[in-house]
Amino acid sequence: MKTYFKLICMTLVSISLWASDSKATQLLKERSKVLTPKITQVSKSVYCATGFSPANISMIIGVSGILIVDSGMFPAHGEAVLKEFRKITKLPIVGVILTHGHGDHTGGIKAFTHEKGKKSEVLIYARSPFNTEGQHFQDGGIKENKIRGARQGGFLLPPNKRINNGIAPAFYPPKEKNVFLGEHIVPSVNFSEGRHEYNVAGIKFELVAAPGETSDQLYCWLPEEKVIFTGDNFYRSWPNTYAIRGTHYRDVKLWIESLTMMIEEKPHHTVPGHTLPLIGVEETTEVLDDYRKAIAFVLDQSVKGINQGMTPDELVQYVKLPKELAEKDHLREYYGNIEWSVRAIFSGYLGWFDGNPTTLFSLSPQKEAQNMARLVGGEEALSLKAHQALQNNEAQWCAQLSDHLIYLNPANKKYLLLKASALDILAEKLITATGRNYYLTVAQELRVKAKQLK
Known part of the structure:
Protein backbone atom coordinates (compact mmCIF):
# COMPACT_ATOMS: atom_id res chain seq x y z
CA MET A 1 0.00 0.00 0.00
CA LYS A 2 2.94 2.34 0.70
CA THR A 3 4.18 1.80 -2.83
CA TYR A 4 0.70 2.43 -4.20
CA PHE A 5 0.34 5.66 -2.19
CA LYS A 6 3.78 6.80 -3.33
CA LEU A 7 2.89 6.27 -6.96
CA ILE A 8 -0.35 8.22 -6.58
CA CYS A 9 1.61 11.13 -5.13
CA MET A 10 4.13 10.91 -7.97
CA THR A 11 1.25 10.90 -10.46
CA LEU A 12 -0.19 14.09 -8.98
CA VAL A 13 3.22 15.72 -9.24
CA SER A 14 3.50 14.55 -12.85
CA ILE A 15 0.11 16.05 -13.72
CA SER A 16 1.08 19.35 -12.10
CA LEU A 17 4.03 19.58 -14.49
CA TRP A 18 1.55 20.21 -17.28
CA ALA A 19 0.27 23.38 -15.58
CA SER A 20 2.24 25.46 -18.11
CA ASP A 21 1.03 25.46 -21.70
CA SER A 22 2.45 22.90 -24.09
CA LYS A 23 3.60 23.94 -27.56
CA ALA A 24 0.32 22.59 -28.98
CA THR A 25 -1.73 24.70 -26.59
CA GLN A 26 0.36 27.78 -27.37
CA LEU A 27 -0.19 27.30 -31.10
CA LEU A 28 -3.96 26.92 -30.65
CA LYS A 29 -4.12 30.04 -28.50
CA GLU A 30 -2.13 31.93 -31.12
CA ARG A 31 -4.55 30.61 -33.73
CA SER A 32 -7.47 32.32 -31.96
CA LYS A 33 -6.10 35.70 -33.02
CA VAL A 34 -7.07 35.03 -36.66
CA LEU A 35 -10.47 33.50 -35.83
CA ALA A 294 0.59 17.34 -49.22
CA ILE A 295 -2.65 15.36 -49.53
CA ALA A 296 -1.33 13.56 -52.61
CA PHE A 297 1.87 12.68 -50.75
CA VAL A 298 -0.07 11.13 -47.85
CA LEU A 299 -2.28 9.16 -50.24
CA ASP A 300 0.68 7.91 -52.30
CA GLN A 301 2.69 6.89 -49.25
CA SER A 302 -0.32 5.21 -47.67
CA VAL A 303 -0.93 3.14 -50.80
CA LYS A 304 2.77 2.28 -50.97
CA GLY A 305 2.72 1.08 -47.35
CA ILE A 306 -0.51 -0.85 -47.86
CA ASN A 307 1.07 -2.67 -50.79
CA GLN A 308 3.98 -3.62 -48.55
CA GLY A 309 1.52 -5.35 -46.22
CA MET A 310 1.57 -2.74 -43.45
CA THR A 311 -1.22 -2.66 -40.87
CA PRO A 312 -2.80 0.71 -39.99
CA ASP A 313 -0.72 0.91 -36.78
CA GLU A 314 2.44 0.41 -38.85
CA LEU A 315 1.25 2.72 -41.59
CA VAL A 316 0.85 5.77 -39.35
CA GLN A 317 4.49 5.41 -38.32
CA TYR A 318 5.57 5.10 -41.95
CA VAL A 319 3.69 8.03 -43.51
CA LYS A 320 5.30 11.31 -42.46
CA LEU A 321 4.84 14.60 -44.28
CA PRO A 322 8.12 16.04 -45.63
CA LYS A 323 9.60 18.74 -43.39
CA GLU A 324 9.21 21.46 -46.01
CA LEU A 325 5.45 20.87 -46.00
CA ALA A 326 4.94 19.87 -42.36
CA GLU A 327 6.32 23.20 -41.09
CA LYS A 328 3.88 25.34 -43.08
CA ASP A 329 1.11 26.83 -40.95
CA HIS A 330 -1.63 26.18 -43.51
CA LEU A 331 -0.85 22.45 -43.21
CA ARG A 332 -0.68 22.24 -39.41
CA GLU A 333 -3.07 19.72 -37.85
CA TYR A 334 -5.36 22.32 -36.26
CA TYR A 335 -8.52 20.50 -37.37
CA GLY A 336 -7.74 17.32 -39.30
CA ASN A 337 -4.94 14.91 -38.44
CA ILE A 338 -2.52 13.08 -40.73
CA GLU A 339 -2.66 9.81 -38.74
CA TRP A 340 -6.45 9.79 -39.00
CA SER A 341 -6.13 10.43 -42.75
CA VAL A 342 -3.83 7.44 -43.14
CA ARG A 343 -6.16 5.15 -41.19
CA ALA A 344 -9.13 6.37 -43.22
CA ILE A 345 -7.32 5.65 -46.50
CA PHE A 346 -6.52 2.12 -45.33
CA SER A 347 -10.11 1.50 -44.24
CA GLY A 348 -11.51 3.16 -47.36
CA TYR A 349 -9.66 0.74 -49.63
CA LEU A 350 -9.41 -2.43 -47.52
CA GLY A 351 -12.03 -2.15 -44.76
CA TRP A 352 -11.64 -2.99 -41.07
CA PHE A 353 -9.35 -6.05 -41.35
CA ASP A 354 -5.71 -5.03 -40.92
CA GLY A 355 -4.30 -8.14 -42.65
CA ASN A 356 -2.93 -9.75 -39.50
CA PRO A 357 -4.75 -13.08 -38.94
CA THR A 358 -4.44 -12.61 -35.17
CA THR A 359 -7.04 -9.87 -35.40
CA LEU A 360 -9.59 -11.89 -37.33
CA PHE A 361 -11.15 -13.02 -34.06
CA SER A 362 -9.65 -10.99 -31.24
CA LEU A 363 -10.17 -11.72 -27.56
CA SER A 364 -12.94 -9.74 -25.93
CA PRO A 365 -11.73 -6.64 -24.06
CA GLN A 366 -12.67 -8.29 -20.75
CA LYS A 367 -10.71 -11.46 -21.54
CA GLU A 368 -7.69 -9.48 -22.70
CA ALA A 369 -7.82 -7.42 -19.49
CA GLN A 370 -7.91 -10.59 -17.38
CA ASN A 371 -4.91 -12.01 -19.25
CA MET A 372 -3.00 -8.75 -18.93
CA ALA A 373 -3.60 -8.65 -15.17
CA ARG A 374 -2.49 -12.25 -14.81
CA LEU A 375 0.60 -11.52 -16.87
CA VAL A 376 1.81 -8.72 -14.58
CA GLY A 377 0.83 -10.40 -11.30
CA GLY A 378 -2.75 -9.34 -10.65
CA GLU A 379 -5.04 -6.34 -10.79
CA GLU A 380 -3.17 -4.33 -8.15
CA ALA A 381 0.13 -4.83 -9.98
CA LEU A 382 -1.52 -3.68 -13.22
CA SER A 383 -2.83 -0.61 -11.44
CA LEU A 384 0.65 0.22 -10.18
CA LYS A 385 2.01 -0.11 -13.70
CA ALA A 386 -0.66 2.27 -15.00
CA HIS A 387 0.12 4.89 -12.33
CA GLN A 388 3.82 4.49 -13.02
CA ALA A 389 3.23 5.08 -16.72
CA LEU A 390 1.46 8.35 -15.95
CA GLN A 391 4.25 9.38 -13.61
CA ASN A 392 6.74 8.71 -16.42
CA ASN A 393 4.74 10.94 -18.80
CA GLU A 394 3.62 7.89 -20.79
CA ALA A 395 0.03 9.07 -20.90
CA GLN A 396 -0.98 6.94 -23.89
CA TRP A 397 0.28 3.77 -22.23
CA CYS A 398 -1.46 4.78 -19.01
CA ALA A 399 -4.74 5.25 -20.89
CA GLN A 400 -4.42 1.82 -22.52
CA LEU A 401 -3.64 0.12 -19.21
CA SER A 402 -6.51 2.03 -17.62
CA ASP A 403 -8.86 0.53 -20.19
CA HIS A 404 -7.84 -2.93 -19.00
CA LEU A 405 -8.42 -1.92 -15.39
CA ILE A 406 -11.86 -0.49 -16.14
CA TYR A 407 -12.87 -3.70 -17.93
CA LEU A 408 -11.71 -5.65 -14.87
CA ASN A 409 -13.54 -3.43 -12.41
CA PRO A 410 -15.82 -0.81 -14.02
CA ALA A 411 -17.08 0.44 -10.64
CA ASN A 412 -13.63 1.37 -9.36
CA LYS A 413 -13.45 5.18 -9.10
CA LYS A 414 -9.64 5.20 -9.04
CA TYR A 415 -9.46 3.59 -12.47
CA LEU A 416 -11.91 6.04 -13.99
CA LEU A 417 -10.03 8.99 -12.54
CA LEU A 418 -6.70 7.57 -13.63
CA LYS A 419 -7.83 7.37 -17.24
CA ALA A 420 -9.28 10.87 -16.99
CA SER A 421 -5.89 12.18 -15.87
CA ALA A 422 -4.17 10.44 -18.77
CA LEU A 423 -6.66 11.91 -21.25
CA ASP A 424 -6.10 15.40 -19.84
CA ILE A 425 -2.37 15.11 -20.50
CA LEU A 426 -2.93 13.73 -23.99
CA ALA A 427 -5.27 16.65 -24.72
CA GLU A 428 -2.72 19.21 -23.56
CA LYS A 429 -0.14 17.86 -26.00
CA LEU A 430 -2.48 17.65 -29.04
CA ILE A 431 -2.82 20.53 -31.48
CA THR A 432 -5.78 18.96 -33.33
CA ALA A 433 -8.72 20.74 -31.71
CA THR A 434 -11.28 18.02 -32.47
CA GLY A 435 -9.16 15.31 -30.83
CA ARG A 436 -8.31 17.61 -27.93
CA ASN A 437 -12.01 18.30 -27.34
CA TYR A 438 -12.75 14.58 -27.50
CA TYR A 439 -10.08 13.76 -24.91
CA LEU A 440 -11.26 16.47 -22.52
CA THR A 441 -14.95 15.61 -22.90
CA VAL A 442 -14.45 11.91 -22.18
CA ALA A 443 -12.22 12.81 -19.21
CA GLN A 444 -15.06 14.99 -17.95
CA GLU A 445 -17.56 12.16 -18.45
CA LEU A 446 -15.32 9.75 -16.51
CA ARG A 447 -15.10 12.15 -13.57
CA VAL A 448 -18.87 12.57 -13.52
CA LYS A 449 -19.29 8.79 -13.58
CA ALA A 450 -16.75 8.37 -10.76
CA LYS A 451 -18.58 10.94 -8.67
CA GLN A 452 -21.87 9.06 -9.14
CA LEU A 453 -20.40 5.77 -7.93
CA LYS A 454 -20.78 4.95 -4.25
Missing part, protein backbone atom coordinates in the same frame (compact mmCIF):
# COMPACT_ATOMS: atom_id res chain seq x y z
CA THR A 36 -12.12 36.69 -34.57
CA PRO A 37 -15.05 38.31 -36.45
CA LYS A 38 -13.84 40.11 -39.56
CA ILE A 39 -15.14 41.27 -42.93
CA THR A 40 -12.54 40.96 -45.71
CA GLN A 41 -12.95 42.52 -49.15
CA VAL A 42 -11.58 39.82 -51.42
CA SER A 43 -12.12 41.51 -54.78
CA LYS A 44 -14.21 44.31 -56.28
CA SER A 45 -17.53 42.57 -55.61
CA VAL A 46 -16.68 39.83 -53.09
CA TYR A 47 -16.71 40.13 -49.30
CA CYS A 48 -16.06 37.31 -46.82
CA ALA A 49 -17.20 37.21 -43.19
CA THR A 50 -14.97 35.07 -40.97
CA GLY A 51 -15.29 34.41 -37.24
CA PHE A 52 -19.01 35.24 -36.99
CA SER A 53 -19.91 31.55 -37.27
CA PRO A 54 -17.91 28.31 -37.52
CA ALA A 55 -18.13 28.50 -41.34
CA ASN A 56 -17.42 31.51 -43.54
CA ILE A 57 -20.30 33.49 -45.05
CA SER A 58 -19.55 35.41 -48.25
CA MET A 59 -21.31 37.98 -50.41
CA ILE A 60 -21.04 38.61 -54.15
CA ILE A 61 -22.43 41.99 -55.25
CA GLY A 62 -24.07 42.20 -58.66
CA VAL A 63 -25.81 44.93 -60.64
CA SER A 64 -29.30 44.36 -59.25
CA GLY A 65 -28.80 41.94 -56.35
CA ILE A 66 -26.41 39.92 -54.24
CA LEU A 67 -25.52 36.25 -53.87
CA ILE A 68 -24.61 34.68 -50.53
CA VAL A 69 -22.17 31.77 -50.37
CA ASP A 70 -22.89 29.52 -47.37
CA SER A 71 -25.02 30.70 -44.45
CA GLY A 72 -23.25 29.85 -41.19
CA MET A 73 -24.46 27.53 -38.46
CA PHE A 74 -27.45 29.41 -37.00
CA PRO A 75 -29.83 32.15 -38.16
CA ALA A 76 -28.38 34.46 -35.47
CA HIS A 77 -24.95 34.06 -37.06
CA GLY A 78 -26.38 34.85 -40.49
CA GLU A 79 -28.22 37.88 -39.13
CA ALA A 80 -25.03 39.25 -37.57
CA VAL A 81 -23.18 38.90 -40.87
CA LEU A 82 -26.06 40.34 -42.90
CA LYS A 83 -26.06 43.38 -40.63
CA GLU A 84 -22.42 43.96 -41.60
CA PHE A 85 -23.10 43.29 -45.28
CA ARG A 86 -25.95 45.82 -45.21
CA LYS A 87 -23.40 48.51 -44.35
CA ILE A 88 -21.85 47.79 -47.76
CA THR A 89 -24.94 47.35 -49.97
CA LYS A 90 -28.73 47.48 -49.75
CA LEU A 91 -29.29 45.36 -52.87
CA PRO A 92 -31.73 42.47 -52.43
CA ILE A 93 -30.56 38.90 -51.87
CA VAL A 94 -31.34 36.90 -55.01
CA GLY A 95 -29.63 33.60 -54.20
CA VAL A 96 -27.75 31.48 -51.68
CA ILE A 97 -25.07 29.05 -52.85
CA LEU A 98 -24.49 26.14 -50.47
CA THR A 99 -21.11 24.51 -51.05
CA HIS A 100 -22.27 21.32 -49.26
CA GLY A 101 -24.76 20.04 -46.71
CA HIS A 102 -22.90 20.32 -43.39
CA GLY A 103 -24.95 22.12 -40.75
CA ASP A 104 -22.33 24.77 -40.02
CA HIS A 105 -22.73 25.96 -43.64
CA THR A 106 -26.51 25.57 -43.95
CA GLY A 107 -28.09 26.21 -40.55
CA GLY A 108 -28.22 30.00 -40.90
CA ILE A 109 -30.02 30.06 -44.24
CA LYS A 110 -33.25 31.52 -42.83
CA ALA A 111 -31.44 34.79 -42.13
CA PHE A 112 -31.02 35.22 -45.90
CA THR A 113 -34.31 33.76 -47.17
CA HIS A 114 -36.36 35.61 -44.51
CA GLU A 115 -34.55 38.91 -44.08
CA LYS A 116 -36.15 40.87 -41.22
CA GLY A 117 -38.59 37.99 -40.79
CA LYS A 118 -40.13 38.43 -44.24
CA LYS A 119 -39.85 35.59 -46.76
CA SER A 120 -38.43 36.58 -50.13
CA GLU A 121 -37.88 34.83 -53.45
CA VAL A 122 -34.32 33.60 -52.97
CA LEU A 123 -32.91 30.80 -55.11
CA ILE A 124 -30.90 28.11 -53.31
CA TYR A 125 -28.08 26.55 -55.34
CA ALA A 126 -26.59 23.18 -54.33
CA ARG A 127 -25.50 19.77 -55.59
CA SER A 128 -27.81 16.78 -55.56
CA PRO A 129 -28.25 14.55 -53.80
CA PHE A 130 -27.83 17.27 -51.19
CA ASN A 131 -26.67 16.57 -47.63
CA THR A 132 -25.51 13.05 -48.48
CA GLU A 133 -23.56 12.64 -45.25
CA GLY A 134 -26.51 13.53 -43.04
CA GLN A 135 -28.79 11.28 -45.06
CA HIS A 136 -26.29 8.46 -44.67
CA PHE A 137 -26.70 8.57 -40.88
CA GLN A 138 -30.46 8.90 -41.06
CA ASP A 139 -30.90 6.03 -43.50
CA GLY A 140 -28.76 3.78 -41.33
CA GLY A 141 -30.53 4.72 -38.10
CA ILE A 142 -27.19 5.86 -36.65
CA LYS A 143 -27.32 8.14 -33.61
CA GLU A 144 -23.91 7.61 -32.02
CA ASN A 145 -22.47 10.24 -34.37
CA LYS A 146 -24.39 12.88 -32.40
CA ILE A 147 -22.70 11.89 -29.13
CA ARG A 148 -19.28 11.68 -30.74
CA GLY A 149 -19.95 14.90 -32.62
CA ALA A 150 -20.66 16.76 -29.39
CA ARG A 151 -17.38 15.44 -27.98
CA GLN A 152 -15.44 16.39 -31.11
CA GLY A 153 -16.95 19.86 -31.13
CA GLY A 154 -16.33 20.40 -27.42
CA PHE A 155 -19.97 21.37 -26.97
CA LEU A 156 -20.15 19.69 -23.54
CA LEU A 157 -17.02 21.38 -22.19
CA PRO A 158 -16.98 24.55 -20.10
CA PRO A 159 -15.57 27.61 -21.92
CA ASN A 160 -12.32 27.53 -19.97
CA LYS A 161 -11.47 24.14 -21.49
CA ARG A 162 -12.10 25.17 -25.10
CA ILE A 163 -9.61 27.29 -26.97
CA ASN A 164 -11.12 27.16 -30.45
CA ASN A 165 -12.06 24.51 -32.99
CA GLY A 166 -8.88 24.83 -34.98
CA ILE A 167 -10.53 26.44 -38.00
CA ALA A 168 -13.28 28.34 -36.18
CA PRO A 169 -14.12 30.02 -32.89
CA ALA A 170 -15.61 27.88 -30.14
CA PHE A 171 -19.37 28.30 -30.52
CA TYR A 172 -22.01 26.50 -28.46
CA PRO A 173 -25.19 25.23 -30.18
CA PRO A 174 -28.57 25.03 -28.42
CA LYS A 175 -28.89 21.63 -26.74
CA GLU A 176 -31.83 20.60 -28.89
CA LYS A 177 -30.07 21.53 -32.13
CA ASN A 178 -28.66 18.83 -34.38
CA VAL A 179 -25.75 20.61 -36.04
CA PHE A 180 -24.34 17.65 -37.95
CA LEU A 181 -27.16 16.68 -40.26
CA GLY A 182 -27.86 20.14 -41.66
CA GLU A 183 -31.25 21.67 -42.25
CA HIS A 184 -34.06 20.10 -44.24
CA ILE A 185 -33.29 22.24 -47.25
CA VAL A 186 -34.71 21.63 -50.71
CA PRO A 187 -32.48 23.41 -53.25
CA SER A 188 -34.32 25.27 -56.00
CA VAL A 189 -31.41 24.99 -58.46
CA ASN A 190 -29.31 21.85 -58.32
CA PHE A 191 -27.09 19.59 -60.39
CA SER A 192 -25.21 16.37 -59.74
CA GLU A 193 -22.10 16.45 -61.95
CA GLY A 194 -20.05 18.67 -64.22
CA ARG A 195 -19.80 22.47 -64.62
CA HIS A 196 -22.78 24.81 -64.86
CA GLU A 197 -22.79 28.49 -65.84
CA TYR A 198 -25.23 31.08 -64.47
CA ASN A 199 -25.86 34.79 -64.84
CA VAL A 200 -27.94 36.21 -62.02
CA ALA A 201 -28.38 39.91 -61.15
CA GLY A 202 -25.43 40.69 -63.39
CA ILE A 203 -23.19 38.14 -61.67
CA LYS A 204 -21.58 35.58 -63.96
CA PHE A 205 -20.58 32.50 -61.96
CA GLU A 206 -19.94 28.81 -62.43
CA LEU A 207 -20.72 25.95 -60.07
CA VAL A 208 -18.58 22.83 -60.42
CA ALA A 209 -19.03 19.39 -58.88
CA ALA A 210 -16.05 18.85 -56.56
CA PRO A 211 -16.32 15.84 -54.22
CA GLY A 212 -13.92 15.91 -51.30
CA GLU A 213 -14.82 16.47 -47.66
CA THR A 214 -18.35 15.52 -48.72
CA SER A 215 -19.65 13.85 -51.85
CA ASP A 216 -22.10 16.75 -52.40
CA GLN A 217 -19.33 19.38 -52.39
CA LEU A 218 -19.12 22.05 -55.10
CA TYR A 219 -16.94 25.04 -55.76
CA CYS A 220 -18.06 28.41 -57.06
CA TRP A 221 -15.93 30.21 -59.65
CA LEU A 222 -16.20 33.88 -60.62
CA PRO A 223 -14.33 34.01 -63.94
CA GLU A 224 -14.39 37.80 -64.35
CA GLU A 225 -12.77 38.48 -60.97
CA LYS A 226 -10.95 35.14 -60.75
CA VAL A 227 -12.26 34.35 -57.27
CA ILE A 228 -12.87 30.77 -56.19
CA PHE A 229 -15.03 29.61 -53.26
CA THR A 230 -13.69 26.20 -52.28
CA GLY A 231 -16.20 25.04 -49.69
CA ASP A 232 -14.55 22.67 -47.22
CA ASN A 233 -12.16 21.19 -49.76
CA PHE A 234 -9.73 23.85 -48.53
CA TYR A 235 -9.15 25.83 -45.34
CA ARG A 236 -5.96 26.81 -43.53
CA SER A 237 -5.31 23.52 -41.71
CA TRP A 238 -4.65 19.89 -42.48
CA PRO A 239 -8.00 18.76 -43.90
CA ASN A 240 -10.50 16.66 -42.02
CA THR A 241 -10.25 13.68 -44.34
CA TYR A 242 -11.74 11.67 -41.49
CA ALA A 243 -14.05 13.09 -38.81
CA ILE A 244 -13.72 11.29 -35.46
CA ARG A 245 -17.43 11.78 -34.87
CA GLY A 246 -17.77 9.14 -37.57
CA THR A 247 -18.28 9.36 -41.31
CA HIS A 248 -18.16 7.12 -44.35
CA TYR A 249 -15.00 7.27 -46.45
CA ARG A 250 -14.12 10.70 -47.76
CA ASP A 251 -12.50 9.77 -51.04
CA VAL A 252 -9.03 11.34 -50.89
CA LYS A 253 -8.30 10.61 -54.54
CA LEU A 254 -11.40 12.53 -55.63
CA TRP A 255 -10.48 15.30 -53.19
CA ILE A 256 -7.09 15.69 -54.91
CA GLU A 257 -8.79 15.76 -58.32
CA SER A 258 -11.13 18.51 -57.11
CA LEU A 259 -8.18 20.55 -55.85
CA THR A 260 -6.50 20.07 -59.23
CA MET A 261 -9.55 21.47 -61.01
CA MET A 262 -9.60 24.49 -58.71
CA ILE A 263 -5.89 25.15 -59.24
CA GLU A 264 -6.35 24.88 -63.01
CA GLU A 265 -8.85 27.77 -62.86
CA LYS A 266 -5.76 29.88 -61.97
CA PRO A 267 -7.57 31.89 -59.29
CA HIS A 268 -6.27 35.24 -58.08
CA HIS A 269 -8.12 34.97 -54.75
CA THR A 270 -9.48 32.04 -52.74
CA VAL A 271 -12.35 31.98 -50.25
CA PRO A 272 -12.16 28.82 -48.10
CA GLY A 273 -14.97 27.20 -46.15
CA HIS A 274 -13.28 28.30 -42.91
CA THR A 275 -10.41 30.64 -41.96
CA LEU A 276 -9.23 33.79 -43.74
CA PRO A 277 -9.26 34.13 -47.54
CA LEU A 278 -6.13 33.90 -49.66
CA ILE A 279 -5.58 37.29 -51.29
CA GLY A 280 -3.49 37.61 -54.43
CA VAL A 281 -2.14 35.27 -57.08
CA GLU A 282 1.11 34.49 -55.24
CA GLU A 283 -0.46 33.36 -51.95
CA THR A 284 -3.31 31.54 -53.67
CA THR A 285 -1.02 29.62 -56.02
CA GLU A 286 1.47 28.64 -53.33
CA VAL A 287 -1.04 27.56 -50.68
CA LEU A 288 -3.40 25.60 -52.95
CA ASP A 289 -0.45 23.85 -54.57
CA ASP A 290 0.98 22.95 -51.14
CA TYR A 291 -2.41 21.64 -50.09
CA ARG A 292 -2.80 19.38 -53.09
CA LYS A 293 0.82 18.24 -52.92
